[in-house]
Amino acid sequence: DTEVTQTPKHLVMGMTNKKSLKCEQHMGHRAMYWYKQKAKKPPELMFVYSYEKLSINESVPSRFSPECPNSSLLNLHLHALQPEDSALYLCASSLLAGQANNEQFFGPGTRLTVL
Amino acid sequence: GENVEQHPSTLSVQEGDSAVIKCTYSDSASNYFPWYKQELGKRPQLIIDIRSNVGEKKDQRIAVTLNKTAKHFSLHITETQPEDSAVYFCAARVGRGSTLGRLYFGRGTQLTVWP
Numbered sequence: 001d002t003e004v005t006q007t008p009k010h011l012v013m014g015m016t017n018k019k020s021l022k023c024e025q026h027m028g029h030r031a032m033y034w035y036k037q038k039a040k041k042p043p044e045l046m047f048v049y050s051y052e053k054l055s056i057n058e059s060v061p062s063r064f065s066p067e068c069p070n071s072s073l074l075n076l077h078l079h080a081l082q083p084e085d086s087a088l089y090l091c092a093s094s095l096l097a098g099q100a101n102n103e104q105f106f107g108p109g110t111r112l113t114v115l
Numbered sequence: 116g117e118n119v120e121q122h123p124s125t126l127s128v129q130e131g132d133s134a135v136i137k138c139t140y141s142d143s144a145s146n147y148f149p150w151y152k153q154e155l156g157k158r159p160q161l162i163i164d165i166r167s168n169v170g171e172k173k174d175q176r177i178a179v180t181l182n183k184t185a186k187h188f189s190l191h192i193t194e195t196q197p198e199d200s201a202v203y204f205c206a207a208r209v210g211r212g213s214t215l216g217r218l219y220f221g222r223g224t225q226l227t228v229w230p
Contacts, residue, residue, distance in 0.1 A: 042204050042220035043159065056217065090158065103149065104218060106158040 004107035012113045023074040023091030032074040033092040081114045117142040121221025136224045138205035139187045146210035154201045195228045
């Protein structure tokens with residue numbers, strides 16, 4: 001398996017809802033990433049997990065809560081989001097986080113709309 | 116941190132012509148430079164990358180050049196086809212320090228190839 005998968009593909013939620021985004025890879029990668037991407041903008045890094053431990057948090061609001069249950073899975077828990085949080089949420093993985101030249105592979109993303 | 120500038124923001128070419136997208140970076144410790152292609156509604160896909168110990172790399176119609184002294188790198192697409200139309204992002208990865216492994220993206224170039 002040489003892909004990063006994400007579910008769901010689309011998500012619509014109200015500002016009081018709680019939902020979760022899921023990401024999975026079976027390439028043996030030990031680094032996993034969450035990005036947020038607005039239309040026609042580059043991906044913005046949110047979190048980096050290395051060996052299932054959070055290594056980078058880019059000052060993301062606490063309404064976004066990441067979780068890495070094991071080396072293949074990455075979740076992003078959402079609570080009390082704002083309409084401006086509507087975006088494409090991309091998961092990515094690479095062999096290692098600490099190696100500068102590891103290729104980073106992106107999942108297809110979850111298109112999130114907050115009403 | 117690293118700062119990556121990308122130009123132009125939009126580029127229109129006739130089918131069969133060449134397209135060139137240029138990026139500059141600020142941190143001399145950056146040592147890995149990937150290029151991603153993102154079609155509308157799809158994930159960013161790695162199309163080519165170059166490491167700092169190499170000056171040029173080619174893969175069929177796509178080539179990347181790196182000038183470490185001037186801190187710039189470029190993507191060259193020859194014999195463009197309508198399916199090359201997409202947003203292209205350059206990125207740089209720093210090879211040391213607390214941000215080791217993190218990708219810094221350019222702002223993107225919307226390439227349109229007219230038939």
